[in-house]
Amino acid sequence: MAGAEQKGESPEDVSRRRFFTLMSLGVGWGGVVATLGGIGAGAARYMFPSVLYEPPTVFKIGLPSGYGMGVDTKLKKERQVWVVRNERGIYVLVAICRHLGCTPNWFSDQKLFRCPCHGSIYDPHGNVVGGPAPRTLWRSAISLDPVDGQIVVDFNLRQDPDPVGTPEGLMVEEASREVEPYFLKV
Amino acid sequence: MWELFQRIRSVVNKTQAFKSIFRHGFPNNDGNRALVMFSNIILHLHPVRVRRGALKIKFTWCLGGLTFFFFILLAITGVFLMFYYVPDTNRAYGNIKDLGTVIFFGDLFRSLHRWSAHSMVLFVWLHMTRVFFTGSYKPPREFNWVVGVILLSTTLVLSWTGYLLPWDQLALWAVTVGSKMAEASPLIGKAGPFGAELGMNANNDITFALLGGTVVGQSALLRFYVLHCLALPLVTALFIAIHFWRIRKDGFSGPL
Secondary structure, three states: OHHHHHOOOHHHHHHHHHHHHHHHHHHHHHHHHHHHHHHHHHHHHHHOOOOOOOOOOOOOOHHHHHHHOOOEOOOHHHHHHEEEEEEOOOEEEEEOOOOOOOOOOOOOOOOOEEEOOOOOOEEEEEEEEEOOOOOOOEEEEEEEEEOOOOEEEEEEEOOOOOHHHHHHEEEEOHHOOOOOOOOOOO | HHHHHHHHHHHHHHHHHHHHHOOOOOOOOOOHHHEEEEEEEEOOOOOOOHHHHHOOOHHHHOHHHHHHHHHHHHHHHHHHHOOOOOOOOOOOHHHHHHHHOOOHHHHHHHHHHHHHHHHHHHHHHHHHHHHHOOOOOOOOOHHHHHHHHHHHHHHHHHHHHHHHHHOHHHHHHHHHHHHHHHHOOOOOOOOOOOOOOOOOOOOOOHHHHHOOOOOOOOOHHHHHHHHEEEEEEEHHHHHHHHHHHHHHHHOOOOOO
16 A cells, blocks of 8 residues: 555655755755855955065064154164154154155154155144145054063054144144053153 | 836847847747857857757767867966966965965965866867867868967967976976977077078077077076966967867868
C-alpha cells in the first residue's frame, strides 16, 4: 500500500520534485551570486592596501627642551608642522593652509604665517588675520613618550574649533585651545 | 510603480539615442526576435547562416573562444596588478612580493594572471592545431590564418615581456637569453646573417632598440612594461577584432 503511493504520481511526489528543483536552483544560483559577490568584495578590498609606503602619521620630534620660545620651523619640510612654545607650554601647528591646502611660510619679523597661494594670513596661535582662509590652523595631538620623554605627534588627530568672526579676523579663544591632547604644559 | 516604469520605458523607447542603439522593435514576434540575433555582434558572433553541424562542440571545441576568454581575464587581472606594480628596478620585485603576501586578493589576481597567460599560449596552439586538422586555413580563409599567426606572435611576445616584470633572477636571465636571440636576427641583429656587414653593433641593432640599452636594466624594464601593458594589448585587441570580423564574413564549413 505504501509502495503504491510512492509509485503513483500523487500530489506529494510532484511537490517533492518541485521542492528539489527549486532547492537546486536556489543552491546553484545562490552559489553563483555568492561567488560573484565574494569576488567583487575581494576586488574592492584589494584597492585598500594593508602596507603603506609613506611617511608615518605618528612620529617623535625630540625632547621638549629642544624647542625654545616662539615658532620653530625646522620640521616644516620633513613633517609639515610648526612647533610653538609660549609661556605655558608647547603646541604643534599643522603647516597646511585652511583655504586650499598650500603650505604657508613663517615670517619671524612680522610674527605671521602667510600663505603664498592666495594670501591667507595667520598669527602664531593659528587665528586667521587676513585672506580667504575660512578656519584657523589645525593643531595636532601631542603627548610625551613615557620611555624616552620625546614629544610624540599624531599628525592626523587634529583640533579644529569653530572660529568667531571679529574685526581682527577669525579668532578662537586661546585658553580653549590649550587642552589635552593638543597642548603640553612643559 | 509598474505603470511608472512602463511610462518611462515608452518615453525612452521613442528617443533617437535608443533607436540608434537598438535597431529593431521589442522582441515579441519572430521577426524582431531574429533581428535581435542578427544585428547584435555579442549575441551573435557567428555568421548569420551556419550549418547545424558546424555548431557542434566537437567541431571547434571552443578553443578560440577559450583563448579570447583568457585574453579578457588577463586584461582585467592585469589592470588590477597595475595598481600596485611600479616598473622600477628598485621596487618591482618588492611590489610583486607585496602582491603575494600583504595585499588582499593580490596573490589571487597575480596567480590568475600567471595561469591565464600560460593557458592563453597553450590554447592558441590548441586552436591552431584544430584549425589545421579541420582544414579551416584553406581558401577562402587564408587571410584569417595570417591574422591568427600575427595573434600567435603578439601572444608570445606579450608572454615574454610579462616574464621580465617580476624582476627576479628567472626574469632577468630569461630576457637576457631572449635578447641574445634578437641579436641573431638577420640584417638587423649584430650577430645575425649580414648584420655585421650592414654595420650592426651593440649600440645600433634591434636588441639595442628593444632593451633601450646594451644590458637588461632600468630602460629594458620600462620598455617591456609599456609594451606589455599598453602597446601589445592594443595591437592584439585590434587583430582579435579583425579575426572575429573575418569569422563572421567567412562562415563555417562544418565538419569534414
